[in-house]
Amino acid sequence: MGVVAALWRYPVKSMAGERLTEVAVGERGLDGDRxxxxxxxxxxxxxxxxxxxxxxxxxxxxxxxxxxxxxxxxxxxxxxxxxxxxxxxxxxxxxxxxxxxxxxxxEGELPHHDEAAVHLVTTSSLAWLAERTPGVALDERRFRANLLLDTGPAPGLPEEAWVGERLRIGEVELEVLRKAVRCVMVGLPAGGLPAAPGLLKTISEVNGVTFGVQARVVRGGALRVGDVHEVGCSAPHTP
Structure with missing residues (x-):
């Protein structure tokens, strides 16, 4: 268990986005994302x-x-x-x-999302990567994550163990589908962050070019900073 530390929405694909305190989530993901x-x-x-x-x-x-x-x-x-x-x-x-x-x-018939409706990373994984990339300004904005989940003292990359699991966050339920494959975007200057030209190479060397996870929305609702998240729990469905 942990809590939502940050919510990010990207109105235009590949541009820096906006930090939110609350957002509606539906089958397509965060309302208006990409x-x-x-x-x-x-x-x-x-x-x-x-x-x-x-x-x-x-x-x-x-x-x-x-x-x-x-x-x-x-x-x-x-x-x-x-x-x-x-x-x-x-x-x-x-x-x-x-x-x-x-x-x-x-957006028309073809979706703008790369792989799935929701992308998330954890504070634990960011700390793990920061240990391997000294001197790099590192936070969730580099990875264009929708959700940053505070996983407290959990070591390593806890979200990778959630692949195939259901994740309940407040009113919302997600199914974690796969690890997120990274591209050159992680090293580009964006959102006030400087360039990090060696970051993609490091991620490739230490984690097979993946970081964070992709998820689909099983059940929509309101998502808020501070919402508790639980792994392996299916939210009760009301008629």
Whole structure:
């Protein structure tokens, strides 16, 4: 058992996000999380990697996004602020990213999430990795986790033992699906953190390029900082 230490939502995929004290959670994950993405002219989503769905756009982590109601508000690397419903936002993004034709787009048929609806890490795993990466500014923002769970004195990487288990957090129930595979994003400067160019290599060497876990939502509800989490417990379902 432990508690939720931090909640993070990322209105725009691959941009820095916003720290919350409370959020609604549904089948898709945290309400509004990664609901928007920057699309290239071919429809691929801006990301830290190239794949069938994603197009690498290295400049994206230098942006930040938050919501004003249901509208994403973007903070550019130079400090300018633009709302997602501003007609000039697409051209401004294209210029700032030096990537002609990109557009800020709401999620359609293809999901914006990489692997699963919810990503989480623990304080224990962060402490474990910090011991192996001296001098690196290390917190959950590097890994774009939705949840930071305080696991107290638990040693090592406790969340890895939760794969296949149910996790109850306040009103919410998750099923932990798999370890999270990391990419170059962990070493990029973002959210006020400096670059850590050797971090991905270290994670690869000490933990097979995985860190944290991915989960699906079994039961939605309100999620709050301070909510207790329990492993291996199935929340009672009401009619």
């Amino acid at each position: 609901l928007y993405a920057v699309h290239d002219p071919g429809g691929k989503f801006g990301s830290g990697k190239n794949s069938t769905r994603f197009r690498r756009m290295p400049g994206l982590p230098a942006f930040a996004a938050r919501y004003d109601g249901d509208v994403p508000v973007l903070t550019f690397p130079d400090g300018r602020v633009l709302r997602g419903d501003d007609g000039g936002v697409h051209a401004e993004l294209a210029a700032a990213l030096d990537f002609p034709g990109v557009r800020l787009v709401v």
